[in-house]
Amino acid sequence: MKINPKRILEILEEKGLHVPKKQQLSSYLISLRKKYYDASTISLDELDAWCQRNSLIPDDDDKPWVLKYQIEYEDEINKDDDNKNKFRFFVTTRRLLFNASISYKIHVDATYK
Numbered sequence: 001m002k003i004n005p006k007r008i009l010e011i012l013e014e015k016g017l018h019v020p021k022k023q024q025l026s027s028y029l030i031s032l033r034k035k036y037y038d039a040s041t042i043s044l045d046e047l048d049a050w051c052q053r054n055s056l057i058p059d060d061d062d063k064p065w066v067l068k069y070q071i072e073y074e075d076e077i078n079k080d081d082d083n084k085n086k087f088r089f090f091v092t093t094r095r096l097l098f099n100a101s102i103s104y105k106i107h108v109d110a111t112y113k
Contacts, residue, residue: 005029006022008025044071048071054091057094061093062095067090067091067092068090069087070086070089071088073085
């Protein structure tokens, strides 16, 4: 329904129904989201498997695929680093790669931490 918890509480109050505490409602919505959409986080193993499954170049010019990925686990990382799991993956489409090949400038978006 795309209604935030505060609005849900207001609607319940307007209709004269039992109004739970905000924390109870939030917990219920989280469990409902997990039930219908699975967990909101994945493990590095699941990410690795997803990258492998999506690394084949598709025939469709606009279908995204994983061009390259790197996953490092704590035990594989150099002791000089911060000893935490690390991952990187590059998702693109055939059309984006073509556009980049004929362009003089490109915009790249990346998230750090």
